[in-house]
Amino acid sequence: xxxxxxxxYQNARKLAGLTRERAAELxxxxxxxxADYETGQRIPPNDVVDQMTVVYNNLxxxxxxxxxxxxxxxxxxxxxxxxxxxxxxxxxxxxxYDFADDKSDRALIDIARDGVIDDAERxxxxxxxxKLQGIMAAAMALSFATKHRKED
Numbered sequence: 316x317x318x319x320x321x322x323x324y325q326n327a328r329k330l331a332g333l334t335r336e337r338a339a340e341l342x343x344x345x346x347x348x349x350a351d352y353e354t355g356q357r358i359p360p361n362d363v364v365d366q367m368t369v370v371y372n373n374l375x376x377x378x379x380x381x382x383x384x385x386x387x388x389x390x391x392x393x394x395x396x397x398x399x400x401x402x403x404x405x406x407x408x409x410x411x412y413d414f415a416d417d418k419s420d421r422a423l424i425d426i427a428r429d430g431v432i433d434d435a436e437r438x439x440x441x442x443x444x445x446k447l448q449g450i451m452a453a454a455m456a457l458s459f460a461t462k463h464r465k466e467d
Contacts, residue, residue, distance in 0.1 A: 323379040324367065325353035330397065331371035341370045358384065373397075375459035393452030395459055403460035407453035414450060419443045
């Protein structure tokens with residue numbers, strides 16, 4: 316499993332422009348406790364991460380935390396990158412156009428029409444699902460897009 320403290324918690328705090336001391340105060344915890352989360356000594360429980368997402372105004376942190384804590388979540392949820400709004404828009408539009416230009420929608424209809432994905436259809440189906448996952452990741456990045464912020 317990926318080290319959950321590859322510092323998604325510290326990165327979110329810094330993006331919010333908070334010092335560790337101020338964040339600990341807002342989260343009603345000790346600086347030492349927050350430092351433990353940010354250095355990987357401890358993994359914060361879900362309720363603490365819920366507080367962090369509110370205090371840091373960063374919903375993407377919740378997704379990153381769940382993905383880091385659960386193999387099932389990593390399979391279901393795309394990795395969400397914290398990118399600027401213009402980049403997020405361009406990446407989403409590019410992914411959607413790529414899907415349409417490749418006529419993946421039509422291919423998916425053809426594959427699914429009989430309710431069975433046979434061995435000959437499987438490679439094309441897998442490529443289509445990969446493209447759809449890329450669109451989902453780009454859409455989530457857009458929904459969590461931030462303005463360019465300075466890191467402290």
